[in-house]
Amino acid sequence: MHVMIIGAAGMLGRKLAERLAVTGALGGRHIAGMTLTDIFEPAVPAGFRGQVDAFAADFADPQVSRTLAARRADVIYHLAAVVSGEAEQDFDKGYRVNLDATRFLLDAIRAVGREAPYRPRLVFTSSLAVFGAPFPERIGDSYFCTPQTSYGTQKAMCELLLEDYTRRGIVDGIGLRLPTICIRPGAPNKAASGFFSNILREPLAGREAILPVGEDVRHWFAGPRSAMGFLEHAGSIDLAPLGHRRVLNMPGLSATVGDELAALREVAGPQVMRLIRREPDPLISRIVAGWPSDFLPRRALDFGFRAETSFREIIEAHIADELGGTLP
């Protein structure tokens, strides 16, 4: 089979390509080739025995979508997006990349399918940003989308497109609303959600981290291993039993900042706690208060999606996967 990853230079795309390269299969089917694309040229993952085409391309250009669709990949992972902050700041770019480009891709697949039958599995990563406060204590599977950012609006619109194009038989689509991925590897970034990862990743590496909110702040998390599990599962299971409702709230771990810190202390010892610097930031506190913090993702669980059940598990996986198995 042929797997395509659009957005292959991002954190999830890179990890997915590496994982598929190592396993060489998806859902038990041999992967003969991979197409990896992003706005920057994605790295070619090590250890893959099949053919890899990795190239930079502007996904918001309709001609690029036509080129991608013409490759007739069996599974397309569409992970490409302008992030929340940028989509809010650059109105036109957000709609062009996060909405129009998805539609270009769907229409390009439709056009290719009219030449000769083609109906790829399309795995689309959506976001908790499709939800807007106020929330019930736990968000159920049938809760409505009232995004409070343009990014969330664009994701919710793409979900609707995905379901309509699936209903029409153009793609076999599934949308995954991912929890906040934690511990996010790499350098601290300026995303408002960055501190959730920073306060674990940095102290684990012997570096200071700033905590801008109170310990009672609750949020919805999944580790990178779960994220990979979600993507592999979504790329391989039979989706017909989902019917028309092709967008799922992924399972996760509802935990407070206090829970994160308690797990950090448990795994790395009390001395590491000195690396947490408390610098309350009212702006970040206000932004975070508008995010959902707990879900009842029954359908996703029924369909076999699984997430971590404790921050200890998330931290231990990070140490194994990113720190070579030991603390410095």
Added chain:
Amino acid sequence: MHVMIIGAAGMLGRKLAERLAVTGALGGRHIAGMTLTDIFEPAVPAGFRGQVDAFAADFADPQVSRTLAARRADVIYHLAAVVSGEAEQDFDKGYRVNLDATRFLLDAIRAVGREAPYRPRLVFTSSLAVFGAPFPERIGDSYFCTPQTSYGTQKAMCELLLEDYTRRGIVDGIGLRLPTICIRPGAPNKAASGFFSNILREPLAGREAILPVGEDVRHWFAGPRSAMGFLEHAGSIDLAPLGHRRVLNMPGLSATVGDELAALREVAGPQVMRLIRREPDPLISRIVAGWPSDFLPRRALDFGFRAETSFREIIEAHIADELGGTLP
């Protein structure tokens, strides 16, 4: 003030223009001018003392949106759409008219607002088609959108756009998810929902009507008077208390076909019942079974929207408004 109706040749648009022409005001504010447009040239309503511009224009042409926005209407009623069946049959036309044209309008308003401040009230008519079965017994205000038609998909996408452009301060938007309007005046049409009106309107006029479903079929209704009330109310109330959540399920009457027929007998006498011809149609039964039949529209009620409470009331209003006050 200046009121614009896009889709002014349709049933609701025509009635709204007639009503505003007679009252000459909206929410207590004098209407100095009206712009009426549709794909066919709308009729100029009688009795209006202000300026009326009525013209045919293709709303799916971005240049038309720019022309409309440049008029700087205070209130814009956007009622234009390709109907459900046509949007399902003609994929591209549905997306062009029902999605792209709305975005053209929003972007044209944004462009006009950059030249000099402009933030019109935008009243958008949405539909129960944003919902897809299976349903809870009564659909609450926070139930999710899983449309099962391209029409419903396009309406749900426009709702999201409306909320994002409102949040950005480009329009002061409100979306109304209308119940099935019954008794729909005019000739019987071929819409799958047509029989709900036909079985009352036709016998009341002394003509036969076909009933294709069982009497236990339940649906969600509002009369044309309520629809006018919704539109006037939405065009005039302060929307700020709605916050970001600008789309409301309109109130209605949950009733069965049996309830309709009982009210018909009550108002028009038992002899009229002979005009109902029962011709079961499995296709129509199947389509109707996928439609929502009952709601708990708390927010709309809290904001002062009101619908009829019995089919007797709906039938009597029809006799008064469409049949000159008496049965033939």
